[in-house]
Amino acid sequence: MGGNQRPRGTCKLCLLDKWLCESHLIPKGIYPLLKSVRGDPIMVTPEVMMRTSRHTKAYLLCDDCEDVLNRGGETWIVPLLATANDTFPLYDIISKTAPDLDEPDMKAYAASRNAEVAVDKIVHFAAGIFWKSSVHSWSCTQRESLIDLGPYSNDLRAFLLGKELFPAAMTLHVLALPPPVRIISTHLPIKAKSSGFRGYCLYVPGIDFRLCVGKKIPDELRRTCIYHSPLHPIVVAEYAQRELANDMVAFGARLRRRANASSSTTAASTNSP
Numbered sequence: 001m002g003g004n005q006r007p008r009g010t011c012k013l014c015l016l017d018k019w020l021c022e023s024h025l026i027p028k029g030i031y032p033l034l035k036s037v038r039g040d041p042i043m044v045t046p047e048v049m050m051r052t053s054r055h056t057k058a059y060l061l062c063d064d065c066e067d068v069l070n071r072g073g074e075t076w077i078v079p080l081l082a083t084a085n086d087t088f089p090l091y092d093i094i095s096k097t098a099p100d101l102d103e104p105d106m107k108a109y110a111a112s113r114n115a116e117v118a119v120d121k122i123v124h125f126a127a128g129i130f131w132k133s134s135v136h137s138w139s140c141t142q143r144e145s146l147i148d149l150g151p152y153s154n155d156l157r158a159f160l161l162g163k164e165l166f167p168a169a170m171t172l173h174v175l176a177l178p179p180p181v182r183i184i185s186t187h188l189p190i191k192a193k194s195s196g197f198r199g200y201c202l203y204v205p206g207i208d209f210r211l212c213v214g215k216k217i218p219d220e221l222r223r224t225c226i227y228h229s230p231l232h233p234i235v236v237a238e239y240a241q242r243e244l245a246n247d248m249v250a251f252g253a254r255l256r257r258r259a260n261a262s263s264s265t266t267a268a269s270t271n272s273p
């Protein structure tokens with residue numbers, strides 16, 4: 001520990017030996033948005049769905065690398081997320097141009113035609129959270145990292161530092177919910193259903209990010225990747241609001257079943273002679 005009570009160690013991003021600071025998995029600035037709903041924020045992790053005021057944080061990065069993530073995307077996007085007061089500035093910016101695809105349940109906007117949408121900031125923001133999830137458990141009880149990006153974790157690290165382009169073996173998909181956004185919560189990156197490649201999703205108020213990883217990502221997914229597609233598409237989908245709400249309810253039920261199962265196992269083993 002230094003005089004400032006911070007540990008010294010290898011920064012996970014620059015890999016240099018530095019004084020480390022407490023890094024948040026979900027940027028600190030998002031917590032006040034969640035707080036404004038009712039009581040403490042709802043956090044969904046692979047283990048629990050809970051109301052908590054605890055921030056998910058760890059000594060992970062040096063000050064310089066924290067700044068790389070702040071300037072890379074967090075500072076730009078956090079004030080533009082959906083709030084409990086029915087504001088969603090990022091949606092207002094995205095929808096300033098006419099949609100390129102307009103269907104009853106879904107619209108798609110080419111951010112390439114809207115200079116106000118900072119595609120590079122959106123990509124850096126999501127890449128930062130997915131990457132942090134791949135290098136640390138963010139859990140008191142688990143040791144393995146929250147998600148497994150395999151060798152691509154290091155490619156994403158190089159991208160965050162501005163040394164490489166966004167990995168060719170990854171696609172990032174951005175789904176914004178149309179206002180009024182009813183889901184003012186967040187879930188940490190979790191594995192999503194996919195076949196032939198790995199998929200992960202992450203939700204922050206108003207935006208659902210999907211990350212696909214692997215060499216077998218289908219071409220149609222590549223065409224909707226905000227980074228790789230020259231149109232830089234952003235989808236606004238009412239159905240995403242229903243899907244997310246359903247996912248969260250199903251997830252809560254699954255956790256409750258698991259908790260009940262483990263408490264009855266505990267009870268059984270306590271009762272056994």
Ligand SMILES: [Zn+2]
Pocket residue numbers: 011012013014015016018061062063064065066
């Ligand atoms: Zn660093």
